[in-house]
Amino acid sequence: VREPDLAGRHVVVSAGGTREPLDPVRFLGNRSSGKQGYALARTAAARGARVTLVAANASMPDPAGVDVVPVGTAVELREAVLRAAADADAVVMAAAVADFRPSAYATGKIKKKDGEEPAPIALVRNPDILAEISGARARSGQVVVGFAAETDDVLANGRAKLKRKGCDLLVVNEVGERKTFGSEENEAVVLGADGSETPVAHGPKEALADTVWDLVARRLG
Ligand code: C5P
Numbered sequence: 001v002r003e004p005d006l007a008g009r010h011v012v013v014s015a016g017g018t019r020e021p022l023d024p025v026r027f028l029g030n031r032s033s034g035k036q037g038y039a040l041a042r043t044a045a046a047r048g049a050r051v052t053l054v055a056a057n058a059s060m061p062d063p064a065g066v067d068v069v070p071v072g073t074a075v076e077l078r079e080a081v082l083r084a085a086a087d088a089d090a091v092v093m094a095a096a097v098a099d100f101r102p103s104a105y106a107t108g109k110i111k112k113k114d115g116e117e118p119a120p121i122a123l124v125r126n127p128d129i130l131a132e133i134s135g136a137r138a139r140s141g142q143v144v145v146g147f148a149a150e151t152d153d154v155l156a157n158g159r160a161k162l163k164r165k166g167c168d169l170l171v172v173n174e175v176g177e178r179k180t181f182g183s184e185e186n187e188a189v190v191l192g193a194d195g196s197e198t199p200v201a202h203g204p205k206e207a208l209a210d211t212v213w214d215l216v217a218r219r220l221g
Pocket residue numbers: 074093094095096097098099126127128129130131145146147148149
């Protein structure tokens with residue numbers, strides 16, 4: 001049983017992975033399952049928060065008592081997060097947002113033509129939502145949390161990213177050969193803009209979620 005330490009708070013969580021369409025049937029996407037974001041939404045609700053879950057292409061049932069806003073692309077995710085953040089006490093960006101999207105969308109299915117080379121796919125940059133909400137907070141005192149996956153120099157790269165994004169907390173996962181990939185569990189270090197470093201031992205995604213909410217609750221006072 002969790003303490004209702006987020007009662008009266010509105011928190012926004014983004015989860016899943018964006019899909020950037022090329023034509024009506026194809027997209028550029030990523031392998032994010034959305035499990036960590038859903039665990040964050042469930043645990044925040046269990047701690048008494050009103051939760052808005054901006055879910056990008058996650059094929060999981062809506063968590064009980066959570067307001068789910070389904071989105072597809074990074075641009076849609078940005079709009080939903082900015083709208084929900086306006087009255088939020090905390091925003092946690094757990095979604096894997098595509099850094100780039102195809103510069104053009106074909107309204108009809110792209111066809112292969114005999115004897116012709118495939119056309120290259122031109123990309124344009126997506127907005128960095130985490131940096132945007134960190135730089136221009138919707139409310140004063142709002143706590144903003146980002147996620148980062150790093151393969152090497154985890155702490156140094158994490159610190160640099162925390163500074164670049166301007167968020168309050170950054171959850172850094174080590175990914176790569178030595179770490180179990182595609183696991184149900186997670187292992188991370190949560191870096192704070194105040195210089196703090198909170199290691200989270202290998203375990204269920206709920207445990208990491210609770211550590212994040214502990215750190216958020218402390219900052220909300
Ligand atoms: O820069 P990088 O993609 O490693 O940063 C990861 C963090 O930034 C995640 O919290 C992710 O949700 C967020 N992000 C974002 N907008 C982007 C790219 C990443 O908000 N375009």
